[in-house]
Amino acid sequence: MNIAVCMKQTPDTEAQIKIADDGTHIQTDGIKWIINPYDEFAIEEALRITEKHGGEVTLISLGPASVEKTIREGLAMGAHKAIRIDAPESPADPQVVGAALAEVLKEGNYDLILFGKQAIDDDQSQVPSIVATLLDLPAVAVVVKLDIEDGKATALREIEGGHEKVTFSQPAVVSAQRGLNEPRYRSLKGIMAAKKKPIEVKQINLKENQLSVEKLSYPPEKKPGRIVGEGPDAVPELVRLLHEEAKVI
């Protein structure tokens, strides 16, 4: 089974995010870059499936040469090879990202295409649905359980207050949610092996952005609240404040 995993490099979840001078990007110096956490679940799932059914895992990432460091981390987990679609940055419009990925994915004859459910930088949660539509493939988003047997697949997807069980044929697109699996650590052997694995660089024409970021800002600071009191004796005052001041109960 040939599996492609689309992965994006994102700032670490603990990173302090500061707005750059241009007002439309974030400051990148000092940031520690990681594989988007949801994409790590996708890579892990791809590795488990190929370990069981055979086949190869190809990582695909769109971005500048600097993302190759993160791609190598995915290769260190065990992915076999990678493709980087060259672009000065990951475009703001998910349609542009999706179209570029679809163009490259089309050439690869993959049985399964995995994504993270969302990139934790721009929080779009769009690219997997866009790629599935462009490639006219069945797709399931936000998946916490995936079973693949003889070309027939079942996925459990998270929705408000429950789950949907979805059946579909392959090739297909699936996006990974936390809970799908526990990603493995990169072993020293894996890290060494990753250095020799190929990263092919592709140049393609990106379509035009129809979504532009005009301005970034910080959310309004929450003003510090107050400690109403200590222990159960403070409860009547809390209830009074919630009722009379905040008017929420």
Added chain:
Amino acid sequence: MATILVVSEIRNGQLKKVNFEAYSAARQLADQLNGDVATVLIGSSVSGLSDIPGKYGVNKVLQVEDASLEKFSPDAYAAVAAEAARHLNADFVFMPATAMGKDLLPRVATLLNASTAQDVIHMRVEDSGVVYTRPMFAGKILADVKLTSTPQTATLRPKAFAIQENPVTAATEALSVNVPQAKAVVEEVTTSGGGKLDVTEADVVVSGGRGMKGPENWHLLEELAELLGGATGASRAVVDAGWRPHGEQVGQTGKTVSPTLYIAVGISGAIQHLAGMLSSKYIVAINKDPDAPIFKVADYGIVGDAMEVLPRLIEEIKKLKAES
């Protein structure tokens, strides 16, 4: 004359509150742009719902009924919604930013060669067009974005837009669409906790963390949530410990909630937890450690043992309810 189409989300044959928020927001925008609001109802039997959207200022209700649309399929539903947008020549297509909407609308946009502002919390009209505000980096940053596509498409975050009643008589039209064969079909929907309110939909969220000591104490949070008509949430620490299901987790790798009232009990307030609940209108923290970071963002705090404070809180709220 701008036409705004809202794709309604029907679950279990019902129109949920999130739709009314989207209708109201669309109506408000339509008033500024001198336009109309339409909605499309998709399913195997939807005509019984057609009277509802008019209450919130929707002028036109399109009904697409087909036996094959009984079960939700993202690809088939997207094709139908895109056809409805073409039929109306829609300038804007909106949907609630729910699990369904966030998957469906980017697909509709793709079919219409358009782009999507996902999870919008605010819209405003400027001379140069509509500006959509959406959170990024788990709410640490707000981005103002513009769309140059036709139509412009956006999903609207639940609870970010107020419901406004604005009764009009909506025209209804049955639209026949060639429904493509669904590629991915929902076989079964399971609800956790017997159809309880989801944390993202509740006006009040009562969340517990490791300070609750164990799953056996959750009945206190459940009772409080029920008294306040809310839902229970959880920190990742307790989800990881298996005390609560993942669907209840609030935070960066869980759900983002914006209730009117968020009560955090025995939760330290790690940055990844705050990412999921900072946009709540009022935050109450109960924690035995006066230095817990949660107090920095809480409007009201009580320093104390949850096992002592919660029973008293339940008692006092019952008293208040009995009086009013």
